[in-house]
Amino acid sequence: MSAPSEKVFISPGRYVQGANTLSRAGHYVSQLGQQALVIADDFVWKMAGRALSDSLESSGIRFERAIFEGESSSAEIDRLIQQGEVLKADVVIGFGGGKTLDTAKGVADRMKAACAVLPTTASTDAPTSALSVIYSDEGEFESYRFYNKNPDLVLVDTALIVNAPPRFLASGIADALATWVEARAAIRACATNMAGGQATILGQAIGEKCEEVLFDHALLAYQANQAGIVTPSFEAVVEANTLLSGLGFESGGLAGAHAIHNGFTALHGEIHELTHGEKVAYGTVAQLILDQTPQAELEEYLDLYLALGLPMTLEALKLKDISDEDLYRVAEAALKNGESIHNLAYPLTPDQVVYAIKAVDVHARAYMEKLGWE
Ligand SMILES: [Zn+2]
Numbered sequence: 001m002s003a004p005s006e007k008v009f010i011s012p013g014r015y016v017q018g019a020n021t022l023s024r025a026g027h028y029v030s031q032l033g034q035q036a037l038v039i040a041d042d043f044v045w046k047m048a049g050r051a052l053s054d055s056l057e058s059s060g061i062r063f064e065r066a067i068f069e070g071e072s073s074s075a076e077i078d079r080l081i082q083q084g085e086v087l088k089a090d091v092v093i094g095f096g097g098g099k100t101l102d103t104a105k106g107v108a109d110r111m112k113a114a115c116a117v118l119p120t121t122a123s124t125d126a127p128t129s130a131l132s133v134i135y136s137d138e139g140e141f142e143s144y145r146f147y148n149k150n151p152d153l154v155l156v157d158t159a160l161i162v163n164a165p166p167r168f169l170a171s172g173i174a175d176a177l178a179t180w181v182e183a184r185a186a187i188r189a190c191a192t193n194m195a196g197g198q199a200t201i202l203g204q205a206i207g208e209k210c211e212e213v214l215f216d217h218a219l220l221a222y223q224a225n226q227a228g229i230v231t232p233s234f235e236a237v238v239e240a241n242t243l244l245s246g247l248g249f250e251s252g253g254l255a256g257a258h259a260i261h262n263g264f265t266a267l268h269g270e271i272h273e274l275t276h277g278e279k280v281a282y283g284t285v286a287q288l289i290l291d292q293t294p295q296a297e298l299e300e301y302l303d304l305y306l307a308l309g310l311p312m313t314l315e316a317l318k319l320k321d322i323s324d325e326d327l328y329r330v331a332e333a334a335l336k337n338g339e340s341i342h343n344l345a346y347p348l349t350p351d352q353v354v355y356a357i358k359a360v361d362v363h364a365r366a367y368m369e370k371l372g373w374e
Contacts, residue, residue: 008197009251012117012128012150015243019159019230022051025093025118026059032114032152033091036063037084039104040095041070044120048160052095052118063093072099073137077106084111091116097168098124098276102132109147116153122161122238123168124175124276127154128246131194139272141262141333144194158230158238166225170308171277173218173237176245177301178284180211182340183252185291191343193253203251210244213237215300219307256287256334259341260353263334267326270318274311281310282317286356289363290348302367312364314357327354 016028029036036056040049045065056063066083069076084092084107091114094104101117108115117127126133130150134142161169184207187199213236221237224230260283264271271279285305288298302312311317319326331353334341341348 003197006197007200008193008195009200009203010130010150010195011247011251012154013152015128015154015156017156017158017235017239017243020157021155022048022118022157022160023055025052025116025155026055026057026061028153028155029056029061029091029093029116030059032116033089034061035087035089036061036091036093037080037087037089037107037113038063038065038093038095039068039080039100039107040065041068041100044096044100048095048120064089068096068100068103070099071135071137071139072102072106072132073135073142075137076103077110080107081110084113089113093118095120097121098126099135101126102134105130105147105151106132106134106145108151114153115151116155117151118155118157119242120160121164121168122156122172122241123164124172125179125241125245125249127151127156127242129194129250131250135265139265141265146194154242156238156242158235161238162225162228162230162234164225166222167309168275169222169225169237169241170310171275172241172245173214173222173308174277174281174284174305174310176210176241177214177304178257178280179245179248179252180207181284181287181291182255182257182343183207183248185255185287185345186253186340186343189343189345191253191255194250199252203248206244207248207252210240210248213240213244215304218304222308253343254340255343256290256341257284259283259334259339260286260330260357262339263330263332263353264317266329266333267319267322273318278311279317281305282312282357282360285312285360285364286353287344289356289359290344290352298363299367302364306364306368306373312360314361324354327357330354330357
């Protein structure tokens with residue numbers, strides 16, 4: 001455990017990104033171990049399991065595939081550890097979306113095995129970090145689980161990721177746009193980052209660069225994704241969503257956006273159909289409002305979010321008829337002890353959080369009207 005006044009920066013051992021890098025997975029994994037537990041859900045395995053199997057086999061790696069059941073919960077991690085122990089795996093490979101990867105990290109940590117993370121979407125910044133978000137089996141946020149080290153390998157195949165629905169890329173952009181909004185607020189308040197120390201200059205620079213890349217390239221990348229083509233802008237945004245956002249939030253710090261996201265997971269109903277990034281997008285604008293962001297700047301964010309089809313109204317968040325009682329449940333969950341919202345430089349009451357959630361809807365509607373959308 002580092003002292004809160006120390007600067008700390010952490011990162012994965014190796015990050016590899018490019019079109020068709022999956023064919024090189026065996027080469028990189030062979031540097032980590034020879035006996036692999038591969039965690040993937042059925043959908044991902046059907047789509048790309050063959051390419052990964054071929055690559056592992058050609059490098060002489062023995063492996064067994066474990067089926068990921070859909071939730072990065074304590075029970076799921078325990079179940080997969082048992083399978084890994086029977087296999088005597090020395091490397092755990094997570095192959096899939098954010099929850100698959102978070103589960104693989106938890107399994108590798110407890111088994112003291114090497115960890116390789118192969119994302120199939122650029123929808124969250126889970127791949128590079130030394131932590132997992134643990135949910136209940138019903139999908140409600142429970143806690144962050146921290147590990148001694150980041151994944152040993154993060155391997156990103158952009159030719160695979162470009163086949164994922166553009167909605168996933170947009171979600172990853174939203175998760176990545178939260179990075180600098182939260183990190184700069186946490187840094188301003190001298191709050192500790194996710195690595196347990198103060199942000200380094202590098203941690204700060206990564207967060208800033210992440211946002212710059214997204215404002216410059218996010219829409220171009222989204223269009224490329226819609227057409228299924230890997231362009232330099234697409235590569236840049238995949239890197240921003242995965243590497244820059246991952247390093248930026250972990251070594252910069254989280255604040256209001258993710259706490260409000262976590263608050264939303266306490267609700268039942270249709271909101272669970274939304275992705276992590278979609279809820280984070282709404283939480284980010286709520287934090288910008290709490291931060292007293294000037295109108296012109298707020299509208300730059302709204303403009304990008306709306307162009308990417310991200311939910312900026314309560315209706316789009318599937319909360320059209322939400323009661324005040326439920327909004328207060330979200331606020332209370334966001335304000336729990338230990339939540340990252342307390343990294344903001346100012347204290348907050350549940351009332352203020354509820355007003356901010358309502359204000360996102362109000363300002364987004366006014367902006368859409370200004371654009372002639374409504
Ligand atoms: Zn996130």
